[in-house]
Amino acid sequence: MSEAPAIEANELVKVFDKGKVRALSGVSISVERGSVLGLLGPNGAGKTTVVRILSTVLAPDSGWASILGHDVVKEASKVRQLIGLAGQYATVDENLTGRENLVMVGRLTHLNRATVRSRADELLESFELTDAASRPLKTYSGGMRRRLDLAAALVGRPPVMFLDEPTTGLDPQSRQDLWSIIEGLVKVGTTVLLTTQYLEEADRLADRVVVVDHGRVIAEGTPGELKADLGTTVVEVTFGDSSIADDASTLLQGLSTRPILHEGAALELTVEDGPRVAIEVLRTLDAAGIAVGGLALREPSLDDVFLTLTGHKSDDSATTAAAAAKGAVVG
Amino acid sequence: MTTSEVIGSSGRIRWMLSDVVTVTWRNLLGFLRIPEALFFSTLHPVMFVLLFRYVFGGAIHVEGTAYVDYLMPGIFVQTVCFGAVATSIGLAEDLQKGLIERFRALPMARIAVLGGRTSADLVRNVFVVAIMTGVGYLVGFRIGTNAALFLVGALLLLVFAYSLSWGFSVVGLSAPNSETAQVMSFPLLFPLTFASSAFVPVSSMPGWLQAFAAHQPVSLVVDAARSLMLGGAYHSTSAELQALAWCVGLLAVLVPLGVWRYRRTA
Ligand SMILES: Nc1ncnc2c1ncn2[C@@H]1O[C@H](COP(=O)(O)OP(=O)(O)OP(=O)(O)O)[C@@H](O)[C@H]1O
Ligand SMILES: [Mg+2]
Numbered sequence: 001m002s003e004a005p006a007i008e009a010n011e012l013v014k015v016f017d018k019g020k021v022r023a024l025s026g027v028s029i030s031v032e033r034g035s036v037l038g039l040l041g042p043n044g045a046g047k048t049t050v051v052r053i054l055s056t057v058l059a060p061d062s063g064w065a066s067i068l069g070h071d072v073v074k075e076a077s078k079v080r081q082l083i084g085l086a087g088q089y090a091t092v093d094e095n096l097t098g099r100e101n102l103v104m105v106g107r108l109t110h111l112n113r114a115t116v117r118s119r120a121d122e123l124l125e126s127f128e129l130t131d132a133a134s135r136p137l138k139t140y141s142g143g144m145r146r147r148l149d150l151a152a153a154l155v156g157r158p159p160v161m162f163l164d165e166p167t168t169g170l171d172p173q174s175r176q177d178l179w180s181i182i183e184g185l186v187k188v189g190t191t192v193l194l195t196t197q198y199l200e201e202a203d204r205l206a207d208r209v210v211v212v213d214h215g216r217v218i219a220e221g222t223p224g225e226l227k228a229d230l231g232t233t234v235v236e237v238t239f240g241d242s243s244i245a246d247d248a249s250t251l252l253q254g255l256s257t258r259p260i261l262h263e264g265a266a267l268e269l270t271v272e273d274g275p276r277v278a279i280e281v282l283r284t285l286d287a288a289g290i291a292v293g294g295l296a297l298r299e300p301s302l303d304d305v306f307l308t309l310t311g312h313k314s315d316d317s318a319t320t321a322a323a324a325a326k327g328a329v330v331g
Numbered sequence: 332m333t334t335s336e337v338i339g340s341s342g343r344i345r346w347m348l349s350d351v352v353t354v355t356w357r358n359l360l361g362f363l364r365i366p367e368a369l370f371f372s373t374l375h376p377v378m379f380v381l382l383f384r385y386v387f388g389g390a391i392h393v394e395g396t397a398y399v400d401y402l403m404p405g406i407f408v409q410t411v412c413f414g415a416v417a418t419s420i421g422l423a424e425d426l427q428k429g430l431i432e433r434f435r436a437l438p439m440a441r442i443a444v445l446g447g448r449t450s451a452d453l454v455r456n457v458f459v460v461a462i463m464t465g466v467g468y469l470v471g472f473r474i475g476t477n478a479a480l481f482l483v484g485a486l487l488l489l490v491f492a493y494s495l496s497w498g499f500s501v502v503g504l505s506a507p508n509s510e511t512a513q514v515m516s517f518p519l520l521f522p523l524t525f526a527s528s529a530f531v532p533v534s535s536m537p538g539w540l541q542a543f544a545a546h547q548p549v550s551l552v553v554d555a556a557r558s559l560m561l562g563g564a565y566h567s568t569s570a571e572l573q574a575l576a577w578c579v580g581l582l583a584v585l586v587p588l589g590v591w592r593y594r595r596t597a
Pocket of ligand 1: 043044045049
């Protein structure tokens, strides 16, 4: 038997509400065995829809997908034995205890009682839930629920894991812990598809990244390749008003590796060497007698990826980014 | 990972049963974890018994027996029918909380989610009928036939409610949330349980209503339960057979309907 990829999707299309919402318009991905794919995209891009189709929860309208060579529609029951799913929202039973939740999933995966019990204990231990194991889920915090949800997806030791925004809503420490757990899975050969809105997360965990927007793949590559496309730092400069920014934009054009983004009274330059360019910016503007309201350096964000790839900011985050930029220049 | 290739159809059936048992266990634990709900949902039918026995009972006259004897089989049926609403609420809740999504990605039998829900609700109905029988005894109810026939009557009405549970699973899977599932269920149940022979003889109703009330399944199941539990003037082989036919017919229609609705639920 030839080695099929762990996950393969070909031209997946999915529409909702009788064609009114086009969630996916032809998404193709391929994930090698034992590797981690980061599916990156803004709200509403179609990440969850891809995960639901690949995990047999939802059937595509057209296109096909397979897990380790098995079709997700025609061989759904076979596929279900090969996958673990931790959905975007923790799907746990509020009335059961942590251990009972794991036992339920283990029994429904058709493991024998002894195996279920030992796996449950093992997972509770590694997710630091042993103390809370006998408490109903109702008493768990959001982060604990998230961890239990992930543990539940692992009970069957599936060779392919789907994690839909696994770290959203976790504190920085829990996020680090979860990252280590995912790295541990990869060490034992598990193939992982994880969705995220954070470039940093994809950067840390993923071997390859696929960026989706409006139900289409708009870029793919290793995190390094994507970042190389982006330049490494963003320099934000703000001025008294938009016309001053206009003048400054002409002066600074040569310093940015790509066209300067002009938003209101603010400019954004994408550069390789942030600090050096920042000094250069101040010198140039000072010499021209233009007053600078504020200056900030930051790492490229997912928004910058979208900006670069699509020429527009992701719809939801445009306002928050603008608000953040405003906050940064005060004082 | 390749066990499915080795197991035959007997293994499949074993898995299916094991999945139904697991989901039933999970739902029963759910009942126990909210004792308040269990307590009040049991208290509710007990209040009904007391209400009809002592408040309305004096004004209702039935032939051939004390009203409390007439009442109990009727109120058993009414109670277990309302128990079927729990099926729709429970499924709507699982859907809302995303649990069904998790179940769908597991290699479990498709039928187990509904099978486990309806079975748990059946177990709860058994418990409630047992409590009500005790309360009935305290307020003067006496079995007119014998214990074995009484149990056959109880079994009949429990199977009837079980078939209704499958019907209400469709309501639960179609409702946007559990509150709506509940309010969607009542308009279906009120006419069936109250425009029936459960509390008053059908002959006391206006003519147009009698036509419906005398032939609808709840009345037939109530009549069959009276036949089996009271006997005497209430003995009716025809009601017993018709009630049995309804149970079989409803199961044959509602189980596939529930499974169909579940498959369509995204
Ligand atoms: N069941 C559904 N019914 C109708 N529309 C849906 C449904 N599920 C998803 N959509 C729509 O499909 C599009 C893609 O949704 P999806 O949940 O896949 O996005 P996402 O990338 O996971 O977003 P997020 O980051 O917010 O989780 C959105 O426009 C969404 O509104
Ligand atoms: Mg999502």
